[in-house]
Amino acid sequence: MGLDDRKLAVLRAIVEDYVATQEPVGSKALVERHQLGVSPATVRNDMAVLEEEGYIRQPHTSAGRVPTDRGYRLFVDRLSRVKPLSPAERRAIERFLVGAVDLDDVVHRTVRLLAQLTRQVAVVQYPSLARSKVRHLELVPISTTRLMVVMIADTGRVEQRLVELPAPVPADDVTDLRKLVNEKLVGSQLAETPPLVQALVEESAPHLRPAMTTLSTVLLETLVERHEERLALAGQANLTRGGLLDFQGSLRPILEALEEEVVLLKLIGETEPSTTRVLIGDENEFDNLRAASVVSTGYGPGSTIVGGLGVLGPTRMDYPGNIAMVRAVARYVGELLAQN
Amino acid sequence: MGLDDRKLAVLRAIVEDYVATQEPVGSKALVERHQLGVSPATVRNDMAVLEEEGYIRQPHTSAGRVPTDRGYRLFVDRLSRVKPLSPAERRAIERFLVGAVDLDDVVHRTVRLLAQLTRQVAVVQYPSLARSKVRHLELVPISTTRLMVVMIADTGRVEQRLVELPAPVPADDVTDLRKLVNEKLVGSQLAETPPLVQALVEESAPHLRPAMTTLSTVLLETLVERHEERLALAGQANLTRGGLLDFQGSLRPILEALEEEVVLLKLIGETEPSTTRVLIGDENEFDNLRAASVVSTGYGPGSTIVGGLGVLGPTRMDYPGNIAMVRAVARYVGELLAQN
DNA sequence: GACTGGCACTCGCTACAGTCGAGTGCCAGC
DNA sequence: GCTGGCACTCGACTGTAGCGAGTGCCAGTC
Numbered sequence: 001m002g003l004d005d006r007k008l009a010v011l012r013a014i015v016e017d018y019v020a021t022q023e024p025v026g027s028k029a030l031v032e033r034h035q036l037g038v039s040p041a042t043v044r045n046d047m048a049v050l051e052e053e054g055y056i057r058q059p060h061t062s063a064g065r066v067p068t069d070r071g072y073r074l075f076v077d078r079l080s081r082v083k084p085l086s087p088a089e090r091r092a093i094e095r096f097l098v099g100a101v102d103l104d105d106v107v108h109r110t111v112r113l114l115a116q117l118t119r120q121v122a123v124v125q126y127p128s129l130a131r132s133k134v135r136h137l138e139l140v141p142i143s144t145t146r147l148m149v150v151m152i153a154d155t156g157r158v159e160q161r162l163v164e165l166p167a168p169v170p171a172d173d174v175t176d177l178r179k180l181v182n183e184k185l186v187g188s189q190l191a192e193t194p195p196l197v198q199a200l201v202e203e204s205a206p207h208l209r210p211a212m213t214t215l216s217t218v219l220l221e222t223l224v225e226r227h228e229e230r231l232a233l234a235g236q237a238n239l240t241r242g243g244l245l246d247f248q249g250s251l252r253p254i255l256e257a258l259e260e261e262v263v264l265l266k267l268i269g270e271t272e273p274s275t276t277r278v279l280i281g282d283e284n285e286f287d288n289l290r291a292a293s294v295v296s297t298g299y300g301p302g303s304t305i306v307g308g309l310g311v312l313g314p315t316r317m318d319y320p321g322n323i324a325m326v327r328a329v330a331r332y333v334g335e336l337l338a339q340n
Numbered sequence: 341m342g343l344d345d346r347k348l349a350v351l352r353a354i355v356e357d358y359v360a361t362q363e364p365v366g367s368k369a370l371v372e373r374h375q376l377g378v379s380p381a382t383v384r385n386d387m388a389v390l391e392e393e394g395y396i397r398q399p400h401t402s403a404g405r406v407p408t409d410r411g412y413r414l415f416v417d418r419l420s421r422v423k424p425l426s427p428a429e430r431r432a433i434e435r436f437l438v439g440a441v442d443l444d445d446v447v448h449r450t451v452r453l454l455a456q457l458t459r460q461v462a463v464v465q466y467p468s469l470a471r472s473k474v475r476h477l478e479l480v481p482i483s484t485t486r487l488m489v490v491m492i493a494d495t496g497r498v499e500q501r502l503v504e505l506p507a508p509v510p511a512d513d514v515t516d517l518r519k520l521v522n523e524k525l526v527g528s529q530l531a532e533t534p535p536l537v538q539a540l541v542e543e544s545a546p547h548l549r550p551a552m553t554t555l556s557t558v559l560l561e562t563l564v565e566r567h568e569e570r571l572a573l574a575g576q577a578n579l580t581r582g583g584l585l586d587f588q589g590s591l592r593p594i595l596e597a598l599e600e601e602v603v604l605l606k607l608i609g610e611t612e613p614s615t616t617r618v619l620i621g622d623e624n625e626f627d628n629l630r631a632a633s634v635v636s637t638g639y640g641p642g643s644t645i646v647g648g649l650g651v652l653g654p655t656r657m658d659y660p661g662n663i664a665m666v667r668a669v670a671r672y673v674g675e676l677l678a679q680n
Numbered sequence: 681g682a683c684t685g686g687c688a689c690t691c692g693c694t695a696c697a698g699t700c701g702a703g704t705g706c707c708a709g710c
Numbered sequence: 711g712c713t714g715g716c717a718c719t720c721g722a723c724t725g726t727a728g729c730g731a732g733t734g735c736c737a738g739t740c
Contacts, residue, residue, distance in 0.1 A: 024732090026731065026733085027732075029732095038684085039683070039684050039685075041735095042682085042684070044732090047733090048733090058732090061689095061690050061691055061732085062732055062733070063692075063731080064731080102501055135482070136488075138478050140492055148492060148498075150492070152480055152488060152490070152500075156502070158498070160492075237595035240592040240595060251580055251591065255577035255579070255580060259577060367704080368702085369702095379713050379714075381705095381714070398703090400720065401718095401719050401720055402701090402703055402718090402719050403702080403703070403720085404703065405703095
């Protein structure tokens with residue numbers, strides 16, 4: 001049952017070769033390319049054990065071996081060291097991210113950078129509003145019964161929403177409303193505001209009540225509960241590398257999954273803080289993505305986490321490399337955010 | 341040389357059958373399915389002429405005929421009537437768009453709707469800032485030397501940008517600046533503001549000059565010149581319908597093109613107002629899209645045009661249907677915008 | 681007991697030949 | 711100008727055969 005060191009070395013060699021060549025790897029090729037110090041026959045015996053344990057499999061009887069999802073998992077957990085970035089890669093990251101003027105700009109640059117570095121599909125979640133603090137709330141009258149609410153978060157995110165007021169509200173009242181919401185909400189985490197927002201209504205002067213009620217409803221509804229999360233996506237063309245061999249010939253399910261924000265958020269939405277998460281093949285809870293792997297991590301200024309980012313590609317991917325790059329990019333982005 | 345009515349009917353039949361079946365269509369099948377009133381042999385003669393003129397071609401000697409890009413062009417220009425929408429489709433449009441709370445919301449719903457209706461890739465351009473009027477400019481101090489400029493356009497678009505000031509600016513000065521920019525710019529088209537923005541600096545009180553200079557530079561630079569355009573995209577999974585037959589087996593170039601905002605903007609960025617534009621195959625100026633067709637049109641409140649929207653798919657697409665849907669959706673969105 | 685060399689076996693891949701049939705072009709006749 | 715008939719083309723499919731990479735097993739060696 002136990003996998004001795006050599007068997008593990010064989011597995012590592014198989015993963016590395018298969019990732020590099022995309023072809024099932026046989027015992028002979030293996031001993032040629034790696035210094036295993038044993039003969040092909042011995043390797044074959046080891047392979048038989050590895051296969052029995054479910055770490056590798058044969059596509060056809062007369063073919064070489066290919067890692068299974070379980071094999072990749074073992075590889076990632078125990079057999080790979082995080083690959084240090086090359087100086088060129090470090091430079092690319094810096095060059096790419098320096099000069100961003102905007103949160104939008106930062107996110108877009110980041111997602112393109114990740115896609116380019118890893119040659120996979122990249123996903124970056126905007127800083128979550130739930131984890132941001134309110135920096136300013138602006139109310140702009142559009143007409144007497146319409147208000148545009150613009151919220152600026154400390155992470156740089158700006159969200160707006162149109163509010164339909166129950167009755168016309170004069171300009172002076174808007175000023176009062178603005179003052180009130182800013183006094184009460186600036187500096188607080190949005191996720192924790194429901195009671196605050198509630199209190200807002202109660203503390204308003206009677207003539208402001210109706211307007212404040214709608215306003216607070218909208219604030220709660222759209223900024224806290226609903227589609228508060230945003231995503232940026234890039235590198236979808238990378239799915240077509242490796243011909244049709246990856247993803248068992250059909251990009252369809254993958255492309256479909258990539259169009260579902262909810263799915264992507266679950267994928268890269270950070271869970272445990274700051275660890276890098278790797279989901280391999282059918283570890284994925286979405287059927288459409290059973291042929292794919294995801295490497296993701298959280299990012300944020302300093303040690304806090306405000307959002308997630310990651311890459312998605314075939315299970316046959318360069319895990320150590322991608323993990324290193326995802327981490328590095330997340331760190332750089334965090335530094336960038338911390339500067340604000 | 342002249343194509344008489346029957347030859348045109350034959351071409352129309354070929355296009356319709358090929359679009360429906362995705363298979364080269366032969367003379368016999370043609371007379372069976374369409375009441376042409378002549379024998380296969382006659383149709384064959386007509387086909388020979390059509391082929392000579394470049395409207396159709398044979399994939400192989402012993403196969404049926406397939407329309408060329410030129411054939412589709414003739415079909416679109418002279419042989420097809422815009423297909424009226426089905427009641428179900430009309431209902432779908434209304435159901436989908438009613439209840440949008442936001443410009444973002446409108447755009448996202450629209451692009452998804454288009455993708456779903458046409459079963460193609462859909463692209464929607466946000467209302468162009470150049471064609472919008474300034475409704476309000478908000479300046480929010482982030483620190484003493486940093487300002488967030490938020491511009492709200494009459495089309496509902498909200499753009500923000502961080503401004504790094506040359507020197508600390510006290511809160512009172514920010515109020516003055518805000519008042520000044522709003523007085524001068526609200527109500528004007530951004531595309532026509534350069535002189536106005538210029539004037540701003542000159543008219544400012546001396547102590548506001550430095551700040552106003554940076555501010556105006558940023559305004560011009562990012563809101564007018566640079567990436568002022570935004571896009572929404574949906575339905576990329578539709579590219580995989582029709583197996584690998586469309587797009588000669590590789591989605592790569594298409595996916596790459598779809599990642600280039602500039603390319604997409606050129607495609608759907610409206611040119612002549614309000615006509616529906618159809619680009620077929622190699623009429624397309626981007627090499628990557630020579631296997632694709634694009635149907636696009638402008639939209640906007642009332643009769644003005646503020647942005648473009650459209651669909652992209654294989655040259656083998658249902659032109660009359662897609663043209664009808666693109667137009668219908670554009671009209672509905674226009675009405676929706678007009679309500680604001 | 682672990683490793684190795686040898687050997688028979690499997691099976692996907694490629695090449696080749698043969699058949700089938702859809703579809704064509706052409707021509708003589710109406 | 712249209713039609714029916716006919717010879718022809720050529721892709722798609724089928725079946726066969728040979729090749730070779732790769733395996734599993736076994737007997738022999740250290």
